Amino acid sequence: xxxxxxxxxxxxxxxxxxxxxxxxxxxxxxxxxxxxxxxxxxxxxxxxxxxxxxxxxxxxxxxxxxxxxxxxxxxxxxxxxxxxxxxxxxxxxxxxxxxxxxxxxxxxxxxxxxxxxxxxxxxxxxxxxxxxxxxxxxxxxxxxxxxxxxxxxxxxxxxxxxxxxxxxxxxxxxxxxxxxxxxxxxxxxxxxxxxxxxxxxxxxxxxxxxxxxxxxxxxxxxxxxxxxxxxxxxxxxxxxxxxxxxxxxxxxxxxxxxxxxxxxxxxxxxxxxxxxxxxxxxxxxxxxxxxxxxxxxxxxxxxxxxxxxxxxxxxxxxxxxxxxxxxxxxxxxxxxxxxxxxxxxxxxxxxxxxxxxxxxxxxxxxxxxxxxxxxxxxxxxxxxxxxxxxxxxxxxxxxxxxxxxxxxxxxxxxxxxxxxxxxxxxxxxxxxxxxxxxxxxxxxxxxxxxxxxxxxxxxxxxxxx
Amino acid sequence: xxxxxxxxxxxxxxxxxxxxxxxxxxxxxxxxxxxxxxxxxxxxxxxxxxxxxxxxxxxxxxxxxxxxxxxxxxxxxxxxxxxxxxxxxxxxxxxxxxxxxxxxxxxxxxxxxxxxxxxxxxxxxxxxxxxxxxxxxxxxxxxxxxxxxxxxxxxxxxxxxxxxxxxxxxxxxxxxxxxxxxxxxxxxxxxxxxxxxxxxxxxxxxxxxxxxxxxxxxxxxxxxxxxxxxxxxxxxxxxxxxxxxxxxxxxxxxxxxxxxxxxxxxxxxx
Amino acid sequence: xxxxxxxxxxxxxxxxxxxxxxxxxxxxxxxxxxxxxxxxxxxxxxxxxxxxxxxxxxxxxxxxxxxxxxxxxxxxxxxxxxxxxxxxxxxxxxxxxxxxxxxxxxxxxxxxxxxxxxxxxxxxxxxxxxxxxxxxxxxxxxxxxxxxxxxxxxxxxxxxxxxxxxxxxxxxxxxxxxxxxxxxxxxxxxxxxxxxxxxxxxxxxxxxxxxxxxxxxxxxxxxxxxxxxxxxxxxxxxxxxxxxxxx
Numbered sequence: 001x002x003x004x005x006x007x008x009x010x011x012x013x014x015x016x017x018x019x020x021x022x023x024x025x026x027x028x029x030x031x032x033x034x035x036x037x038x039x040x041x042x043x044x045x046x047x048x049x050x051x052x053x054x055x056x057x058x059x060x061x062x063x064x065x066x067x068x069x070x071x072x073x074x075x076x077x078x079x080x081x082x083x084x085x086x087x088x089x090x091x092x093x094x095x096x097x098x099x100x101x102x103x104x105x106x107x108x109x110x111x112x113x114x115x116x117x118x119x120x121x122x123x124x125x126x127x128x129x130x131x132x133x134x135x136x137x138x139x140x141x142x143x144x145x146x147x148x149x150x151x152x153x154x155x156x157x158x159x160x161x162x163x164x165x166x167x168x169x170x171x172x173x174x175x176x177x178x179x180x181x182x183x184x185x186x187x188x189x190x191x192x193x194x195x196x197x198x199x200x201x202x203x204x205x206x207x208x209x210x211x212x213x214x215x216x217x218x219x220x221x222x223x224x225x226x227x228x229x230x231x232x233x234x235x236x237x238x239x240x241x242x243x244x245x246x247x248x249x250x251x252x253x254x255x256x257x258x259x260x261x262x263x264x265x266x267x268x269x270x271x272x273x274x275x276x277x278x279x280x281x282x283x284x285x286x287x288x289x290x291x292x293x294x295x296x297x298x299x300x301x302x303x304x305x306x307x308x309x310x311x312x313x314x315x316x317x318x319x320x321x322x323x324x325x326x327x328x329x330x331x332x333x334x335x336x337x338x339x340x341x342x343x344x345x346x347x348x349x350x351x352x353x354x355x356x357x358x359x360x361x362x363x364x365x366x367x368x369x370x371x372x373x374x375x376x377x378x379x380x381x382x383x384x385x386x387x388x389x390x391x392x393x394x395x396x397x398x399x400x401x402x403x404x405x406x407x408x409x410x411x412x413x414x415x416x417x418x419x420x421x422x423x424x425x426x427x428x429x430x431x432x433x434x435x436x437x438x439x440x441x442x443x444x445x446x447x448x449x450x451x452x453x454x455x456x457x458x459x460x461x462x463x464x465x
Numbered sequence: 466x467x468x469x470x471x472x473x474x475x476x477x478x479x480x481x482x483x484x485x486x487x488x489x490x491x492x493x494x495x496x497x498x499x500x501x502x503x504x505x506x507x508x509x510x511x512x513x514x515x516x517x518x519x520x521x522x523x524x525x526x527x528x529x530x531x532x533x534x535x536x537x538x539x540x541x542x543x544x545x546x547x548x549x550x551x552x553x554x555x556x557x558x559x560x561x562x563x564x565x566x567x568x569x570x571x572x573x574x575x576x577x578x579x580x581x582x583x584x585x586x587x588x589x590x591x592x593x594x595x596x597x598x599x600x601x602x603x604x605x606x607x608x609x610x611x612x613x614x615x616x617x618x619x620x621x622x623x624x625x626x627x628x629x630x631x632x633x634x635x636x637x638x639x640x641x642x643x644x645x646x647x648x649x650x651x652x653x654x655x656x657x658x659x660x661x662x663x664x665x666x667x668x669x670x671x672x673x674x675x676x677x678x679x680x681x682x683x684x685x686x687x688x689x690x691x692x693x694x695x696x697x698x699x700x701x702x703x704x705x706x707x708x709x710x711x712x713x714x715x716x717x718x719x720x721x722x723x724x725x726x727x728x729x730x731x732x733x734x735x
Numbered sequence: 736x737x738x739x740x741x742x743x744x745x746x747x748x749x750x751x752x753x754x755x756x757x758x759x760x761x762x763x764x765x766x767x768x769x770x771x772x773x774x775x776x777x778x779x780x781x782x783x784x785x786x787x788x789x790x791x792x793x794x795x796x797x798x799x800x801x802x803x804x805x806x807x808x809x810x811x812x813x814x815x816x817x818x819x820x821x822x823x824x825x826x827x828x829x830x831x832x833x834x835x836x837x838x839x840x841x842x843x844x845x846x847x848x849x850x851x852x853x854x855x856x857x858x859x860x861x862x863x864x865x866x867x868x869x870x871x872x873x874x875x876x877x878x879x880x881x882x883x884x885x886x887x888x889x890x891x892x893x894x895x896x897x898x899x900x901x902x903x904x905x906x907x908x909x910x911x912x913x914x915x916x917x918x919x920x921x922x923x924x925x926x927x928x929x930x931x932x933x934x935x936x937x938x939x940x941x942x943x944x945x946x947x948x949x950x951x952x953x954x955x956x957x958x959x960x961x962x963x964x965x966x967x968x969x970x971x972x973x974x975x976x977x978x979x980x981x982x
Contacts, residue, residue: 005559009659011706011836012659012661014789015660016661016662016665021666024963029647031643031964032814043518044913049565049597052762052764053764055762056762056764059759059761059762062750062758063757064746064750065743065746065747065750065755066755066756066757068742068743069743069755078946079948084739086745096968102587109896130827131781135961136959136961136962136970137959137961137962140747140961143919145954146643146842153960153961153964154961155962156959156961156963157881158962160962160963161478163962179963179965179967180967182962183959183962183967183969183970186970187969187970188969191879191971194971195875196881202699204833208943210938211938211941219957219958219959219960219968219970220957220959220970220971220972221912221957221972222959222970222971223971224908224951224971224972225912225971228909228912228949229531229875229909238748244761244936245761245763245764245765245938246941247764247765247766247933247934247935247938248765248935249765249773249930250765250929250930250933250934251764252764252971253930254930261960264796264800264894264895264954264955265800265895265897265930265952265954266954267953267954267955267956267957267958268951268952268953268954268972269951269952270949270950270951270952271951272948272949273946273948273949274948276930276948277947277948279903279904279906280902280903280906280947280949281856281857281858281871281874281902281903281905281908282871282907282908282909283902283908283948288564291742293742293745297745297746297748297749298749300746301750302749309557322647322648322650322666323662323666323746326662326665327662359654359655359659360655360662361652362648362651362652362655362663362666363615363616363655364615364616364619364647364648364649364652365616365619365620366615366619366646366648368619368831374848377864379561382519382522382558384522385520385522386522386523387522387934388522389521390522390523390524390525390555391522394818408845412512412513412515412530416737420827435522441657441660442656442657442660443662444660444661444664444694445660445661445664445667445668445695445842446664446667446692446695446698446699447664447695447696448695448698449486449487449691449694449695450484450486451485451486452487452488452489454485455483455484455492456479456484456493456507456509456511457972458491458492460505461491462495462507463581
């Protein structure tokens with residue numbers, strides 16, 4: 001997917017101006033966010049689970065080479081093939097190669113964020129292979145030529161009316177008022193694809209190193225279709241998705257699902273270990289696992305950012321984030337939106353283009369509080385801000401702001417020069433009711449405070465009272 | 466804790482925002498601490514904890530300020546500040562700031578347990594009885610909505626203390642604020658870089674505040690309140706915004722005047 | 736150097752290491768690997784010892800997760816339940832997997848008189864001339880057209896109201912997926928307290944070389960909330976699911 005991380009300001013302005021999007025985003029708090037909190041409190045020892053999940057993730061990431069090697073050997077033992085792809089192109093080329101070798105012209109897909117990273121659908125289409133997204137939200141997004149708005153609810157920015165119009169236009173279906181009818185229409189359309197596709201492409205929520213198992217968490221059943229119906233199943237996965245043992249799944253399924261939707265478990269959890277075995281009734285003849293780096297080793301190489309690879313992609317930090325709940329997923333300009341996206345998108349696509357993202361946070365800490373593996377996102381945002389300001393990337397940062405900060409430091413370094421007007425001007429806070437230039441945005445929404453006689457100069461009178 | 470073992474001496478760090486913009490909140494904090502029986506020092510060399518620079522990425526600019534802070538306090542006396550955000554900076558983020566500077570990192574570690582946000586200090590070290598017994602008013606005179614400022618809540622884990630403090634003063638009726646734990650949208654430079662996103666967040670906060678029917682909204686941080694107050698004023702709301710220290714101090718008899726009734730308007734509201 | 740070795744080497748480089756191998760033991764989420772057998776034994780023991788209690792919890796949680804739950808005394812009664820359901824649905828055909836409890840249940844009820852065809856889903860492996868692909872396609876069409884799919888389970892999970900099905904000979908992946916209604920028959924003693932016991936037992940299976948290529952955890956109907964957060968059931972899988980507890 002073409003990164004548009006440069007466009008955060010424009011993208012967020014568009015979202016703020018769209019009433020439909022604002023209404024749908026407002027639903028995240030009473031919906032997913034509240035459901036997560038209820039599910040966590042219904043789970044005994046939730047805090048301990050988070051702690052254990054974090055420890056296991058940390059261990060895996062510190063020993064990623066070992067676990068990937070073990071995983072690959074066990075997938076092969078189960079009769080599957082493994083390909084290690086350094087970047088998106090290598091990964092897409094491999095998938096295309098497998099499809100062509102079997103003369104496959106229809107590929108059914110189960111939701112995968114990595115596939116969005118790879119721009120796999122465009123690549124398949126340009127090779128004359130039809131990719132069909134089968135998760136309802138992804139299907140809508142694909143028909144609309146759009147990109148996902150949320151990690152677990154890709155089409156949540158669309159109203160039923162928009163979906164109905166889209167189906168009418170693209171599928172020739174009648175106009176529907178009812179969401180159930182729209183869902184039935186999608187079921188009918190996609191059944192035919194499931195019955196005839198030659199290849200199923202899925203992502204992976206967890207890769208179990210010890211058994212060579214790919215685990216998928218779904219609610220609709222499309223993941224089961226994609227892993228059971230076609231003759232070829234290709235799973236694509238970011239290299240950070242490994243867990244050591246199948247016994248770890250009990251813990252990680254609880255953490256992931258309860259944080260994502262607030263369900264105690266999703267409708268389906270599917271565990272795939274290689275292609276179908278000799279005496280099994282059905283399942284694919286071929287199984288491929290594509291393990292993808294695509295910039296992840298850059299994150300791995302930086303100990304300050306490494307923990308962003310613990311991410312389970314549950315979306316809890318998006319739902320918890322008051323900024324995401326205003327600007328939505330498209331503003332962030334790439335596959336991963338919200339607080340975790342503000343860390344990983346600039347790292348995967350280039351920090352200088354994505355320099356607005358680490359600042360797109362009030363550092364309120366709601367993301368860290370929500371994260372099932374306690375990823376300290378605010379700490380990493382602060383670190384990226386420092387890198388943008390003082391690190392190798394500083395050439396791209398805001399010169400005016402840099403000068404203001406220097407001046408403010410000088411003012412605050414001595415108590416004598418620490419005076420209100422000076423301080424506030426340096427802080428960037430307005431002191432007149434309507435500020436000109438770059439400060440006018442502030443006073444559009446708020447009255448400015450007035451400077452007062454500082455406490456320090458009152459202290460002489462106060463101290464002996 | 467027995468009366469005698471209570472640390473009587475405290476250092477008041479008013480924060481740069483209170484010092485320059487809301488000095489009456491500094492006086493309120495002083496009054497509260499003195500009413501409890503604490504011996505309050507104010508180091509006039511204090512300036513800023515360095516958080517604005519740190520949060521914006523200017524760590525090299527934040528470091529001298531943080532070092533200055535660390536040098537001003539010896540790690541034996543509680544340092545109390547009417548701000549969860551500045552307390553979080555001094556207690557937690559100095560460690561990140563000085564990650565590669567073992568000397569200052571150690572200083573920060575040693576000082577961290579002595580850093581207190583005001584309500585945290587009052588409730589944990591003195592309890593709520595000491596203040597509530599000072600006032601003889603028992604009829605609610607104001608409905609108060611409490612906004613949970615982010616760093617107090619999530620960095621310092623301050624949750625019950627300010628609420629307990631308000632609830633101990635029978636003059637205040639605390640009303641439930643929907644999404645009280647959600648950020649008001651200030652975020653320091655965030656509100657300058659992204660004034661419209663910040664404004665949209667603020668607007669939700671103001672709607673929730675107005676829906677409570679409260680007379681006043683309060684919080685542990687002057688900067689959040691500056692933002693909220695600015696928004697309330699802009700929309701011509703009747704709801705006032707006041708720091709929790711101002712609300713509490715209004716019910717403490719002044720030592721010089723023996724006053725035990727609240728003055729009107731409530732301090733910090735006018 | 737192979738592509739794989741180069742890939743792993745670049746990861747070591749990013750981690751600042753040269754050698755492969757673990758830097759520390761894996762923190763376990765379940766218990767030490769060398770006590771796996773003991774854990775697995777305990778899990779099986781709990782399932783039979785606490786069977787009544789686990790059935791009670793399972794039935795409550797499953798109902799909350801969207802299953803229609805029934806508790807019947809024996810396979811015969813399970814068969815009657817399925818027949819009655821099929822009649823209510825005006826079903827013309829039902830497919831089923833070859834779990835013994837399902838075969839017993841289907842065998843005990845008189846579907847023929849009700850005019851309902853019942854079809855076991857299993858490839859014909861006895862005829863050396865049969866084309867496996869064609870046979871599979873035929874079964875698939877039958878499942879696609881069926882009104883009802885009936886399966887047994889390998890385990891059920893009280894914590895989450897889940898049925899666990901491990902496909903193998905006579906147990907298709909699709910009986911519980913393609914028809915619009917799924918009935919899962921759970922036998923006394925199959926319910927486990929939680930996901931922990933399930934994965935312990937599966938790890939034990941793996942070590943003993945009895946793993947299969949697939950496992951499904953099924954909890955309630957197929958569902959989505961992708962349009963306006965509105966929950967709709969029966970997206971791609973069954974919209975109606977029944978859990979019949981036997982014994």
